[in-house]
Amino acid sequence: KRTVTQIEKNGYPDSIYINAAKIFQGIHSEKSKGRNLVRYGDNSESPMMAFRDEQSRRVSYELAFNALKYQDLLEEMLLDSKVYPCYSIPDELTSLLVVMLYDLQDRKFNKRKIFAEEELVAEVQEIGHYLYRYMTKLAAALARCRIKYDALSIEYFVPETVCKQEQRASALPICFWINTFKISLEDVIRDLEMKGFTKVESVSDFDHYTYAVDQHCHDVLVFPSSLREELLNLDLFADCKLLLQ
DSSP: OOOOOOOOTTOOOHHHHHHHHHHHHHHOOOOOTTTOOSOOOOOTTSOOOOOSSHHHHHHHHHHHHHHHHTHHHHHHHHHHTTOOOOTTSOGGGHHHHHHHHHHHHHTTTOOOOOOTTOOOOHHHHHHHHHHHHTHHHHHHHHHHHHHHTTOSSGGGGSOHHHHHHHHHHHHSOEEEEEOTTTOOHHHHHHHHHHTTOEEOSSGGGOOSSEEEEOSSOTTEEEEOGGGHHHHHTSHHHHTTSEEEO
């Protein structure tokens, strides 16, 4: 039976936070020594947990990169609220603290759901309880940051270079490889047509629920970027019959 990690606004399994923190540890921005108020220890020895499925891998990377986008804001929230430094939390867990703080504010400071049969991780439980204890202070710190910078939303805090990259990326068509070990082009087309998709000749003919076969690679399908989330929820993707490029 196929099981897929659900993307929900009520949190993720503990393994997602651990893996996202490990990814974030390797990509976070290093500040100059004079500005290095938040310290990230060296947890390079700690292994990543096994990804349950392709969806959980994608969610882990998405969570890590969202924390990276808002790293400056998250650090300012921790410092302004006096939640950091906390001497009971070692520097090696700072990445986990930042990643879980991003998710907490993204859920409007609501408690996360405990998933049935999930493997609980002591470090995630510890950081989670610590953040919940200071939710009111953290929410107030976020409000003060928004007032200070006259920001209507946290998107204001995304660096300009990242905004431009996201704008370019969001406008690009998305490509899927057909996993020909599992399904044929004809069966994929039949499945897509049953779901209301229409085949067009090229990307210039795109009109929402449309797709095109790549002119050079006939096992690649191209879709409008606006359909990304809907496509990732298709059985074709979950069953690895279509692979996101």
